[in-house]
Amino acid sequence: MDGRAAYIAVDWGTTNRRAFAVSGSGAVLDSLQDGRGILSLAPGDYPAEIADLRARLGPHPVIAVGMVGSNRGWLSAPYIAAPATLAALAKACVEPAPDVRIVPGVALRDGQRPDVMRGEEVQVFGAIEAGSAPPTALFCQPGTHNKWIETVDGAITDFTTVMTGEIFALLRAQGILAGMLDGEVGNGAAFRAGVGRGLASRNLAATLFEVRSGLLLDRLAPDDAASYASGILIGADVGTRDDLQGRPVHLLGGGPLAALYAAAIAQAGGTAVIVPDGSTTSGIHAIWSLRT
Amino acid sequence: MDGRAAYIAVDWGTTNRRAFAVSGSGAVLDSLQDGRGILSLAPGDYPAEIADLRARLGPHPVIAVGMVGSNRGWLSAPYIAAPATLAALAKACVEPAPDVRIVPGVALRDGQRPDVMRGEEVQVFGAIEAGSAPPTALFCQPGTHNKWIETVDGAITDFTTVMTGEIFALLRAQGILAGMLDGEVGNGAAFRAGVGRGLASRNLAATLFEVRSGLLLDRLAPDDAASYASGILIGADVGTRDDLQGRPVHLLGGGPLAALYAAAIAQAGGTAVIVPDGSTTSGIHAIWSLRT
Structure with missing residues (x-):
């Protein structure tokens, strides 16, 4: 050095x-x-x-x-x-x-659906360059907008942006669930129950209303509502991946949200592997080294 | 009289x-x-x-x-x-x-999932009492919270509350799509394209992000964004009903939102029948007549 x-x-x-x-x-x-x-x-x-x-x-x-x-x-x-x-x-x-x-x-740009990212691609390349993930892998970067990113032989071939975190924040701030979701989101029984509902849900906008009806009918404790709603949202997202079995999901970024995604991925039958910090600087260094 | x-x-x-x-x-x-x-x-x-x-x-x-x-x-x-x-x-x-x-x-109260309604049940009973719908029927009442309501022999047996309208309003007011959804929602080509995406969507929180990426990549015109997003939300809701073929959906409530739902139901292969106004007073009169 x-x-x-x-x-x-x-x-x-x-x-x-x-x-x-x-x-x-x-x-x-x-x-x-x-x-x-x-x-x-x-x-x-x-x-x-x-x-x-x-x-x-x-x-x-x-x-x-x-x-x-x-x-x-x-x-x-x-x-x-x-x-x-x-x-x-x-x-x-x-x-x-x-x-x-x-x-x-x-x-x-030209596929069935449009999608964009800006920044996550550098993390993905950096994780591969650093040897933290293989060149052909599935990545997940939880955040306000979760990203699922697939690579094949070191190239990013497909990805999906999911507004999971943003929808949670919007529901907490305004509307009929406002005031019900102010508790801390933890990875306990209420979160796991929500993930279970989310994994089985076909209609996210309906399943989310169960937070209110569950509270009204004493089937959900007020202190559990935030974790349950977060579980529904993350479970509904994870549940749309049919490709979780047989290969690990490489989780980019740490913190509580990554831990929640790791738990939901495990509940869906997959395996999450936390990518160590430093992928972004590894990716930038690889780009720097290729400069012309 | x-x-x-x-x-x-x-x-x-x-x-x-x-x-x-x-x-x-x-x-x-x-x-x-x-x-x-x-x-x-x-x-x-x-x-x-x-x-x-x-x-x-x-x-x-x-x-x-x-x-x-x-x-x-x-x-x-x-x-x-x-x-x-x-x-x-x-x-x-x-x-x-x-x-x-x-x-x-x-x-x-005791089924797999909780749900509640207050007011819509009187409209449903009123529509049946007035002869506007048969005693065994599927109803849809669009609104901030859409309700799907099933009756068998005049009794309400099942229903689902869907936060379609509320999620649209939240997205329009705040977050990354704010400022993109202020246009008028119409039942034109952009709405139908959104319904098509919604019907095929398995991940609503991902499909909604296509509004932003579609705008960024010039695949969606700014004037079409509100109709397209509304189409995604309504299409994703209608797409979860496997029971639209072979029987009409009785739409309670008129106005633009009911027209959008009717169009989406037709696009999904179903048939929407608008229930005439007056169901609520018909229902209240039936309850009044049964008073003890």
Whole structure:
């Protein structure tokens, strides 16, 4: 491991930003994390933000991934089409300023259904590059929008974005279930019961109403409602995967939500494997190494 | 038709209230409609509200249905269990004040899943009493919460509440689709395309994200997004009914939403029959006639 930074890697999301000073061999030498995500910035703010990052982490080239490359960020870096390889992604980087590269996202453009991602693809490639997952694998990245991502021989071939977390947040904030879902979501009996209902559900918008009717009819305890509703949503999502048997699901990202997904995947008969942290910087380093 | 009112029928909902002066033979002689639903009233307000209704429609007995009998209304009229007959409903009315009856709702209490309704049951019984639907039938009442209701020999045997309209409203107000769903929802090509996607969808929370990805990838026109999203939600609901072939669906309630459901039911291979207005007053009159 050498001791000199070669570039700055930035994971630039909607609400948060993480930046890393990285050596030429991929070692993270320094890092920072703050709330300067794209929602807090206007397009004209980015040159000053880059100067600030360089003042803090060193006068190096910058390579950035995530929503910074969307039409709400610095500039729109056009999606590359799936099947998408690491090499294609590296080749499609855009340069909004000298020595600044923005990595584009990946799109399902011509298939039966459209879908897009921006940032998760770098994590997936990084996990494969780091040896944390095989080149042909199924990934799951829980979040406000869960992503299921399939790779074949190192290329992203298919993926699905699921608004699980967002729908939970909307139901908690407003509407007939508001005030019922404020409890902590835990991975206990109520969550597992919800997952069971979700796995068996064919009509999510109907099954969710069982939270209210279950409370009214004393079949659900108020303290269990949030966990039960979360279980319904995650179970309904996991239940649509017919491909969970016989191969592991590689879970990207840790924290409580990943633990809930891991439990639901297990309840559905699958096996979840947590991918260690560092996939994003591994992926950025692989793209950096392929720069032309 | 006699010219003297015998009682006042009130359809007392969450945000609106309709009241009718009805003759002993069931003829509606006078009516009013206002915004004094239960959300605008405290429990102590109801005696004065009854006095006001009598001042406007005559000094008659009152029979009220709907959310007025919920724990957010005047008082909670306990649900009767399905299978539920008109006679059982009439017998279970509660009397919060002299010559005032509140009709309870119906619950699925002991089955595989819980569900509740309060008001729709009177419309169903009224439609059957009026001869607008046969005693064994499938009903659909679109609204913020759509209800599918099955009757056998005049008794309500099963029903399902679906949060279709509410989820659409939540998505329109907040979150990643906010600002994309403000257009008018029409029953055109975009709606039908959405119904097609919804009917084929196994994962509603994933299919809804196609609104955003379709817009980003120029596969969906901005003006079509609201109709397309509505089509997905209604199609996903209608698609869960395996029993649409070979018998009509009796649609309760008119208006644009009923027209959308009728179109989606037709697209799924079923036949929707619009039940004429007046089912609620027919149902209340049947309950009035059974009073003891």
